[in-house]
Amino acid sequence: MKQLARRRSLAALALCSPLILLIVCLKIYPTFYAVFLSMLDRKMNNFVGFDNFAFMISRPSFQLVIFQSVLFAVTAVILKAFLGFVLAHLMHNIRGRNERVWRGLLLVPWVIPLSLSTLTWWWLFDPSYSAFNWTLNMLGFEDIAFLGTVWNARLSVIAVNVWFGAPFFMIMYLAALKSVPEQLYEAASIDGATAVQRLFFITIPMMRNIILITVLYSLIVTFADFDIVRILTNGGPQDGTHLFATYAFVVGIQSGNIPRGATVSLFMFPILATLAFFVLRDVMKRNKEMA
Amino acid sequence: MSASATAGNLPVPKAKVGSMEKQRRMALWASYIALTFFVIIFLIPPFYMIITSLKTSAEISAQAGNPWIVQNPTFDNYWELMTNAAFQRYFINSVWVTAVTVTLSMTIAILAAFSLSRMGFKGSQVLSTGVFLTYLVPPSLLFIPLFQILGWLGLINSTWALVLLFPTLAVPFCTWIMIGYFSSIPKELDEAALIDGASYPQILIQIFIPVALPGIIAATIFAFTVAWGAFLYPLAYLYSADQATLTVGIVRELIKGDVFAWGMIMAACAMAAAPPIIIYTFLMDYYIAGLTAGATKG
Incomplete structure (x- = not known):
């Protein structure tokens, strides 16, 4: 019997071995290798300890990257969460009535591969052919240099990310809304609760966990975003829109300074690890509640 | 005024029921109007993508009249791309890389999920948690060490590099769903x-x-989406045009040429975006159910 159990767990381990192999070789090992790489000099011959980190953090251009990444991720996630929340409520209001069609239309931004839709945004923002500027001119406004000045470019990058990511928040929040028992609202209505009270005392507390998980998860993904900035501005104007990922790409791949590139990427690690810790904690708590 | 209002409301409780009904209908209409507004905003880029793809280069460069409409619609851009050997190459590369990624990822994920959820072994709990954590590791954190590793393996500038790396993006979440x-x-x-x-x-x-x-x-659609739309890995590791996948081929190779080639670029985007859109049109419900499984159960 004991032997059977051992054989069973051996078989179980064998079934997991491709997964373990994949994670160890292509996720865990590269993480440690990145740390090793970041401690080498330019020619990758000598060990320099944390010199690369000290160098990067003292550089104004890199401090700007940190600022921009935080600005981008925090602003975009707040806007996505808010817009997703509004959209989920609107969808919930019309439940049953062609819901699938409306949902399908709202999900289009999220379905198109991001690099391709960003390319379309770039074309919409094009300095001399912008269809937005044509419309603005028709309405009697001046041209806007969407990608021409630092702050315009930052806002444009955030706008594209919100456009892409809001539908994801909508479906998560809509699913959460649907799981709130209708009786709670009925009881509140009988007690004379206003719409605002119902929102703050029923909807938001009931959705709390899913709101948290979605926001934390999105913060991770948005922090690590690459496609939008790479295509829309390539970090410009005057390095005003670089994020960790795009800056690491320019330093590590394009300029060929592998150790410095690895250093730039690794600066994301403490932020992402903290966020991941909270996601994991909430997911675990949730699983326990469900069980 | 307040007196007349109370006087009007007080005697007829029936009127109040009617007003609630009315309120509800108002809310419904307001929702429709707001949703229409958001749908229009959300669909501007795909709409403009298709509009531009139907224009000739001459029409785009002339800048005469409204850019939001096509004066002389033409499918030339699409025909030209379909007979363009380079574009065919990108499409084929994307198709085979995606097909292999999906097959490989689903096999790994199903076997592991079966083992973790039913058979169990020492440390299987830790492994489940670990799988979820690796899902949270973004590709932009590891692309530089992976560049070195691919160099040792001699896979730089080979689509095989993607076949090796894309499963790392798809498998953790697929396993989690399964x-x-x-x-x-x-x-x-x-x-x-x-x-x-x-x-x-x-x-x-x-x-x-x-x-x-x-x-x-649901998991298969996720793996497909990840492999089909990936941009960072192919951009970093595949530098020659004949190895490019669709995303990189369009962004890097098509743009190099003529300044007024936007009609063709947008046609290429539309063709590359078509497979995911078609898949989601038919299988959206499965995907959303898989994605929100945790949310609805709670």
């Missing part, structure tokens, strides 16, 4: 099968896979 679906299958079902003398492979193939088919569809 663990969820497999765990929801009642234990009695496989216990009964075990007593009847079924082996684990039989249980997996004849019970678990058919029962968890919605989950398998």
